[in-house]
Amino acid sequence: MFNKMKWTAAMSVLAASMVFTACNEQDAKKDSLEAAKAAKSAEVAASAPSKSVVVYFSQTGATKKLAEIFTKAKNADAVELKLVKPYPSTYDSTVAAVGAERESKQWPALENAKVDIAKYDTVYLGYPIMFGSFAPPIYTFLDSNELSGKVVVPFCTYGSGGRKASAEELKTLEPNANVTLAFGISNKRITAENGAEVAAKEVEGFFADLETGKTDEMLLGGYSEQRPLTAEDSAVFAEATKDYAYLSLKPLSVSTQVVAGTNYLFVCEMKAFGGPATQTNVKIFKPLPGRGAAELIVVEK
Ligand SMILES: Cc1cc2nc3c(=O)[nH]c(=O)nc-3n(C[C@H](O)[C@H](O)[C@H](O)COP(=O)(O)O)c2cc1C
The missing domain is CATH 3.40.50.360 (Flavodoxin domain)
Structure with a gap:
């Protein structure tokens, strides 16, 4: 009885391992076929005129x-x-x-x-x-x-x-x-x-x-709701826009997004010389402490 059970168990392990080996072989064949196909289409893409x-x-x-x-x-x-x-x-x-x-x-x-x-x-x-x-x-x-x-x-x-x-x-x-x-x-x-x-x-x-x-x-x-400015936000804005001389920009509110540093999205009042005031978004990135000054990314217009 014991031997029969052992034998049956051994046979099932053998059968399972045969199925497993067959599957592995099939998978490997499939993989190499896929790789060949991918290489062929990359070759065709490289030689085809660009669209x-x-x-x-x-x-x-x-x-x-x-x-x-x-x-x-x-x-x-x-x-x-x-x-x-x-x-x-x-x-x-x-x-x-x-x-x-x-x-x-x-x-x-x-x-x-x-x-x-x-x-x-x-x-x-x-x-x-x-x-x-x-x-x-x-x-x-x-x-x-x-x-x-x-x-x-x-x-x-x-x-x-x-x-x-x-x-x-x-x-x-x-x-x-x-x-x-x-x-x-x-x-x-x-x-x-x-x-x-x-x-x-x-x-x-x-x-x-x-x-x-x-x-x-x-x-x-991806940004949170706009909120009133803190003194720290205003300092970041001033640092990033100190060389910006084209239009007058006055930050009204801000939202932030923490990445490796902080992204600021300021809603600003923008005035062209002599023109009417409009609103615009100004994006600024402030790196982590010690990694550089706040940087003006874009005045969206
Ligand atoms: C005549 C002239 C007008 C420009 N006007 C603007 C402008 O209105 N807004 C802006 O953000 N940058 C302006 N710039 C800056 C250019 O867009 C910027 O330096 C750009 O990266 C130059 O690209 P290039 O090196 O491929 O020529 C202007 C530059 C020149 C020479």
């Missing part, structure tokens, strides 16, 4: 740096728009030249205004913010190409902001294109020593937001 193109203008290199991150992340083709007559080399004279273009709405000629857009489904469109919206060479590009039916993903670099306003202007000018949520990063952050790394990480998060269909309103959803 997306990164088109960008960059005056001083910050947007170019960002465009390279987009190009690599999406395995896209890339076109850098080049001015026939480059802007002057100093900031003040570029401001004067761009101001004159905006005034006259005479957009600058480009060496390569016409891009073979028909080949692509998606256009990642990159620019520096100039005078609150995209740089004038982008108007020339829009005037020279047909973007109807295309997905247009705007991305920009800026001194303090302009991401949302520039995307809104694109939507108005290209009503038949699908203009998505826009990505933006400040010049200071992307040109910092670890700027490429910081931007690449944010771009990755941006693609995840795009995929889940996030809107600008939803991006603000």
Whole structure:
């Protein structure tokens, strides 16, 4: 009886181990088949013509740096728009030249205004913010190409902001294109020593937001309710905006989000010189104690 039981138990162990081995072999075969399939489709994807193109203008290199991150992340083709007559080399004279273009709405000629857009489904469109919206060479590009039916993903670099306003202007000018949520990063952050790394990480998060269909309103959803300012909040705001000289900003209330440091979302009264007061959101990041000063991320406009 005892022996029979032992034998039966031994047989069941043997049978189980045979089934297990067979399953393992089957799994291994399946895995290697899957790996071969994945390798094949990666090979096909790498050799297939890209369905997306990164088109960008960059005056001083910050947007170019960002465009390279987009190009690599999406395995896209890339076109850098080049001015026939480059802007002057100093900031003040570029401001004067761009101001004159905006005034006259005479957009600058480009060496390569016409891009073979028909080949692509998606256009990642990159620019520096100039005078609150995209740089004038982008108007020339829009005037020279047909973007109807295309997905247009705007991305920009800026001194303090302009991401949302520039995307809104694109939507108005290209009503038949699908203009998505826009990505933006400040010049200071992307040109910092670890700027490429910081931007690449944010771009990755941006693609995840795009995929889940996030809107600008939803991006603000992670913050708590706005509350009155404390003296500490006001000090953080003052520290982060001490070099900000463009518009008058007065913080009214704040909400915070604790990350590795603290994200602040200030609701501010904003006044352009001589203009009426409006409200805007100002994002500031304060690193953990001892890890640097509070940093202005964006004045959302
Ligand atoms: C003529 C001119 C106008 C600008 N206007 C704005 C502006 O309205 N808002 C802003 O946040 N930054 C503004 N900037 C700063 C640029 O957007 C910022 O430096 C950008 O990162 C430059 O990108 P680039 O290096 O690719 O040319 C302006 C810069 C210039 C030269």
